[in-house]
Amino acid sequence: MRTTLAARGAVLLALALAVPACGGGTDTGGGSNDSPKTLTYWASNQGANAEVDKKVLKPELAKFEKQTGIKVKLEVVPWSELLNRILTATTSGQGPDVLNIGNTWSASLQATGALLPWDGKNFESIGGRDRFVDSALESTGAPGQAPAAVPLYSMAYALYYNKQLFKEAGISEPPATWDELVAAGKKVRAEKGVWGLGAEGANPSENIHQVFVLGKQHGADFFTPEGKADFTSKGAVAAVKQYVDLMAKDKVIAPGNAEYAQNQSVSDFAKGRTAMLLWQTASASLKTMGMKDSEWGLAPAPVRSGSPGSGAQVNSMAAGINMAVFKSTRNLDGAKAFVKFMTGDAEQKILNKAYGSIPPVKSAQRDSFFHTPVTSALRETLATSAAALPQVPDESQFETAVGSAVKELLADAAAGRSVTTSSVRAALDKAQQQMPKK
Amino acid sequence: MPEAAAPRRSPTAAPRSFVWSRALFLTLLSGFVLLPVYVMLSSSLKPLQDVSGAFRWLPGEVTLSPYADIWSTIPLARYFLNSLLVAGAATVCSVVVAVFAAYAVSRYEFRGKRVFTVTVLSTQMFPGILFLLPLFLLYVNIGNATGIALFGSRGGLILTYLTFSLPFSVWMLIGYLESVPRDLDEAALVDGCGPLGALFRVVVPAAMPGIVAVTVYSFMTAWGEVLFASVLTNDTTRTLAVGLQGYATQTDVYWNQVMAASLVVSVPVVAGFLLLQRYLVAGLTAGAVK
């Protein structure tokens, strides 16, 4: 019995050690061209559902195959799985050749070293960096390093408002500043009995997008230039407090929104239960929810005063999707050719039209489709007043820690507990302590 | 009907207090169980814009279109088939392997018995999150070394799920087999069956309720697992438990279709159990002895 145990233990240990030893599986050399006729592509889910994505992408992939003879194997990976799939692919070296990533993941994924860096030479092969909009390029990796990905689709926040409710409450112009937004919210509440603004209070990422922009407006960045967490600066505390106060003090956001995490705020807006919504590319969802295009208006997201611009006048994060190539690809040239194809003018127009996003490629933006009132507003926001979320490897920790802190603060506000500057600072301090120590 | 074959308890007539409390308890419990099912049903019959509206007991506007749309929004039929294949295969394998192991433990004395049983049970404690990544790597390495594709394939998922349900199944069956009188297999052995003959002809039928319970359990374990399926499958091999999330995307969430699809796919499972549940009471006490 003792011997069998010992033998069993030895086998076990040997196997176990074999596992991490084989991990990774790829060298850092950067791909090969062993299999030049095929590519695997993980697309993110951009359309109403994965089947829509396939309908959009398949004809384009067929065009690519016709041009180059390379067959692209497409898999649309749902958002709920994408990051985990990328992580496992990174660890094992078993991944696709080309993939879409959320642009906020760029710096974290860049840190793994699994993605092909888009240095000058690689960028040249797809037409050069200058083709892309700056705010989109900023969201492709840590500053000062070769980008880990290339912008593919761009999105921006804007203020959606219910025309009918505004008219009936006697509001003629959509609010341009936070003060005007609060006033408009109070007015619709008094006149029409509906709430002013919708929020996804229990969704940490949504919270981050909002307080990040408010932080910019208060001159706070959440990270020092060296990449260290800095959540408790005066500006950061003020930004978070201002957001939470929309519910706690200004009573513009309904307390019930503190628990929203399933896009209930979009459905509330579509049904006329709230008058305003800060959202990115909501038009398709609003239509599905039964709200006609003519029933809502769109204005730039509010700033503290003046008009949107850079610095403290930022009014949106630069949201979007990037395209990356796995270093371990066995068809490096094909992968780059595919990225070039997808970021080319023709495809940029077709794809961004289909998905309701804005092309991050300047020349593609010239298409008249991106010059309607709605698309112009989003396009201009991206061009002039959108900022990239912090491009640091710890970005996801930041989203979780601060996003959850805001969630808890909103929960306090909803329960009628008071939210003060010191309680906000305490919550942010706790979040900061959870960040990895360097 | 095996159901009515043997009155389970003494001929003592059930006292009133028992009958009444039974009626009350089972009614309340059914209410608790069925309330969410009712909410699902009524949500699945609403147009999308009504789903997240204020709750009302009766839906205002009823539509059957979610039940038609579910098939085209995601490849529901394929996911369903994958789930049935994976859960079915994992269940059959798991139960067979568990019966063998439990038979060995309950009928033989051998060295290492305790080590085996304790080891097997201890695997139930492993938090899935801890070995998700290592398991994935292991499968990839096996794939690289032998060419057997375990990740991304149904085979890998079957293998994984079968071991998920195995520990409890083994333990449950050890207990169950131990209470099957040994006279039964002794008699079979005397009649000239081998040990395996005795197992399948006598012990298994006598332990039917336990085996049915373990079968249902194994099936449900594989049927509902999300975490591993999300990493070990791809578009073609994705199972329902994960695939259903395809109704919720960044831009649109088709709640009515999620509910409709869940109800549709659960019907065969519940129907299957309805057929199987009578064997929960068959078994040795229903007259297999003597």
Add this chain to the structure above:
Amino acid sequence: MTTAPAPTAGTPRKEPGPPAGPGPAPARRRPGRLRRIGLPYLLLLPALLLELLVHLVPMVSGVVMSFKQLTQFTLRDWGTAPWTAFDNYRVAVDFDAAVGRELLHSFFVTCGFTVLSVLLCWLLGTAAAIYMQDAFRGRGLLRAVFLVPYALPVYAAVITWVFMFQHDNGLVNHVLHDQLGVTDGRPFWLIGDNSFYALVTVSVWKNWPFAFLIVTAGLQNVPKELYEAAALDGSGMWQQIRHITLPSLRPVNQVLVLVLFLWTFNDFNTPYLLFGKSAPDSADILSIHIYESSFVTWNFGSGAAMSVLLLLFLLLVTGTYLLLTSRGRKARHA
């Protein structure tokens, strides 16, 4: 079920016939010595190999991970990731710092949640199984109905509960506040302190059918003769339940309660789908906590260390539990 801790499991049996000692019965008919000794091992082999492959080996790798600094920087080739000795553990159990304090809080929440959920699951399951032991009209159907929570896909089931627990539009507040008027104002269920009870409710709803299923199967094992004898003695139904049914269920319960405990403790899907990536403080379950540090914030080393601590705790609880329950049973056997 006594097998693990009782050294001579299976032997203290009262059935007549050859003692089930070292030589199994088939020995008489099967002269091949190798075959006789080999058979039990052969029967165990598949189970053992499978558990080894899918659980034990990855588990050992997981323990190895817990000693490494495994973040986004080192993930790609974790064979070469730096060793950190006990650093990951030190951070996890440093209860003066935020991470450790959160972990400890989460641990207590998880314990409270698990005990409450297991207790309720077991009570409901056992009561339902006993009430449904005698045939009555519609019993088969009711059994299938009771299995519905088990059969519904977790995702949809939990989302339905989210709908029901909503502050403004949910059924729970509609009934409690609008129709029965038992609460002043509408309480929040998905955020704040009540979220603990929401989690317990959903967990019990989802898991009690398992207890029901296993106890139902266990009841079939109670020899009919016992009831007959008791009836002759004139004991009524309630007494029979108390003196025969419940004691006979003990072996089944021993495993059932343990397994329910382990699952509930490690349950990830329910809290994750109910609360999303960040659970409210009052329902901050360990599994979510560990998932967060591993897959959300990409610190797999620290996540693994927390998992190993959790595992050690579960081992301790399980060991104590088995020792206590088995000693109790042995005493009764003697």
